[in-house]
Amino acid sequence: MRETLIQARGLSFRAGGRDLVREASLELAPGTTTILIGPNGAGKSTLLKLMTGEAKPSDGEIRLDGEALAAIPAWRLACQRAVMAQHARLVFPFSVYEVASLGVDGVGRAMTRLRRDALVGESLAAAGVLDLAGRAYQTLSGGEQQRVQFARVLCQIEAGRSVASRQALFLDEPIASLDLCHQLALLDMARAIAARGVAVLIVLHDLNLAVTYADHLVVMDQGQIIAQGAPAKTLDDALLRQVFKVDLSLSRAPAPGLPFLLPQQHRLTPAA
Amino acid sequence: MTLAARTTANLPAGLATLIAGRRRRALLAGGALTLGCALLAIVAIGQGAIAIPPARVAEILWARFTGDAALLDGRDVLVVMNIRVPRVLLGLLVGAGLAVSGALMQGLFRNPLADPGLVGVSAGAGLAAAATIVLGDRFLTGTLMKLPFAVLPFGAFCGGLISTLALYLIATRQGRTSVATMLLAGVALGALAGAMTGLLAFISDDRQLRDLTFWSMGSLGGASWTKLSAIAPIIIPLLLAMPLLARGLNGLMLGEAEAYHLGIPVQRIKALAILLVALAVGASVAAAGLIGFVGIVMPHLIRLAIGPDHRLLLPLSALGGAILLVGADIVARLVVAPAELPIGIVTAAIGAPFFLWLLLRRSGPLDV
Numbered sequence: 001m002r003e004t005l006i007q008a009r010g011l012s013f014r015a016g017g018r019d020l021v022r023e024a025s026l027e028l029a030p031g032t033t034t035i036l037i038g039p040n041g042a043g044k045s046t047l048l049k050l051m052t053g054e055a056k057p058s059d060g061e062i063r064l065d066g067e068a069l070a071a072i073p074a075w076r077l078a079c080q081r082a083v084m085a086q087h088a089r090l091v092f093p094f095s096v097y098e099v100a101s102l103g104v105d106g107v108g109r110a111m112t113r114l115r116r117d118a119l120v121g122e123s124l125a126a127a128g129v130l131d132l133a134g135r136a137y138q139t140l141s142g143g144e145q146q147r148v149q150f151a152r153v154l155c156q157i158e159a160g161r162s163v164a165s166r167q168a169l170f171l172d173e174p175i176a177s178l179d180l181c182h183q184l185a186l187l188d189m190a191r192a193i194a195a196r197g198v199a200v201l202i203v204l205h206d207l208n209l210a211v212t213y214a215d216h217l218v219v220m221d222q223g224q225i226i227a228q229g230a231p232a233k234t235l236d237d238a239l240l241r242q243v244f245k246v247d248l249s250l251s252r253a254p255a256p257g258l259p260f261l262l263p264q265q266h267r268l269t270p271a272a
Numbered sequence: 273m274t275l276a277a278r279t280t281a282n283l284p285a286g287l288a289t290l291i292a293g294r295r296r297r298a299l300l301a302g303g304a305l306t307l308g309c310a311l312l313a314i315v316a317i318g319q320g321a322i323a324i325p326p327a328r329v330a331e332i333l334w335a336r337f338t339g340d341a342a343l344l345d346g347r348d349v350l351v352v353m354n355i356r357v358p359r360v361l362l363g364l365l366v367g368a369g370l371a372v373s374g375a376l377m378q379g380l381f382r383n384p385l386a387d388p389g390l391v392g393v394s395a396g397a398g399l400a401a402a403a404t405i406v407l408g409d410r411f412l413t414g415t416l417m418k419l420p421f422a423v424l425p426f427g428a429f430c431g432g433l434i435s436t437l438a439l440y441l442i443a444t445r446q447g448r449t450s451v452a453t454m455l456l457a458g459v460a461l462g463a464l465a466g467a468m469t470g471l472l473a474f475i476s477d478d479r480q481l482r483d484l485t486f487w488s489m490g491s492l493g494g495a496s497w498t499k500l501s502a503i504a505p506i507i508i509p510l511l512l513a514m515p516l517l518a519r520g521l522n523g524l525m526l527g528e529a530e531a532y533h534l535g536i537p538v539q540r541i542k543a544l545a546i547l548l549v550a551l552a553v554g555a556s557v558a559a560a561g562l563i564g565f566v567g568i569v570m571p572h573l574i575r576l577a578i579g580p581d582h583r584l585l586l587p588l589s590a591l592g593g594a595i596l597l598v599g600a601d602i603v604a605r606l607v608v609a610p611a612e613l614p615i616g617i618v619t620a621a622i623g624a625p626f627f628l629w630l631l632l633r634r635s636g637p638l639d640v
Binding site for chain 1 (some may be wrong): 289367384529532537538580581
């Protein structure tokens, strides 16, 4: 099961005369949570778009189980990977139930309607938005919308499992609008999905959470992957200072007198 | 993980109620609209210079269907079969076609205000029709001029198709169609077509100007079985293709990238929708002139009643559009009887205030 699922080699992406991603190589393995960190404009989202097939690389190649990503039709790809983008806006008043259902409408075509509805219910419950099922998506807060999108992605991964055994999950800043409790709950769920054999790639900004949740940490700066590996071995003070332009001391208590918060364990019990 | 462990389908009570409610509302709305459409059609067939009671209309239609010759006797049968039925069928088809075209455009552009009128499809068709009316006398000679009523619809149809293709080519780069570019280019092309139509009006003589004016206000008056057989093969495929497009349009509501991630063939859905809209609008404009507001009002109303899910929105919009246009035609024939108003005036008089009311009752700002 440790065999690589998605393999990217020498990826570059040029737009408007600038290299947004340069010579990036990355492997996503089943059962592994890979977390991508880096400052704004480092090319994290662009790399994620290349890995999902949304954008075509100017150079380099991506293979999913040995097959060129570009050659896989959208419907088959949808069974093998789900993607949660940074923000999704809706113009028409779709209900929360309808938005989550989009995840199973296509991928779960072979399922019975009852099974599909049950899956939507379970995903909404897991994301903690079952109570909002009848509400219009547009009327929700940013954090609630993000949790609904997560429920939709859960639906798609779960529906895809009946068709494809090897899957990947991509989350682009999935906790940007969430409160602390829901941040930890969502990341815990992402890890639980990885534990079932899914390759998970998450773009995160919170370094503490990144080192806590990553099996494999990838650091990007100016379009390039400058370090990757196990979190403890990948990060050091010099690298953090160079990339994030902030003095950070890794694994050390801050100077006396400074307030200091470190998230330990979230206290949310799943609603289901 | 609870998700994986559960294989039996047991729904939370709240969600089960919600889903049952949705289904009930959809059935109710679908049933009411189908029934309303059928009843209104019978009333519309009976109404006119020779009034025929609805019961007799139903009797004639039933006899025609079963081939019962005994009931098919009398002058009213001729009126019903040769004049009224084609007119009502034309109204049903054009109304359904316009409403579905509007719903498709709004889905495609992810914009509740999109309408074939907005992206220049109607304006292109209108320009071509105006050119046929005004310049036809000068450039078309011989046998063609003996068929003015064939040349005009054909011109309108080509105009609609050409303007849509132009839009599509302008907005497509490297195989991707930019909806924003298409919307803006549509406004520009629409304005250009409008200016050229104005120029044609400026150089036209009195008779041509009158033709132009009446045509631009729309009418179901010229309905015939010939006309019907020309537009039915274009609008009926649009209605049949609705189920193919509905799921894709739902996915597109999240954005093109998200739709792709959901496994939807985005480019194919967009191309198919654009082609079908161009055909349906071209055919409608060709057969009945410029009729506005059906495509924008009806999808809005249906969304208010049953929500924006395209699997229901498209078929119910078709029924609603058919009802609206046949109803407007009854009004157009009643208010100034024995003359009749151009139907475009009626739909605009109903549609425009209604549209303003929709805008005013919105609680939040409009996201366009």
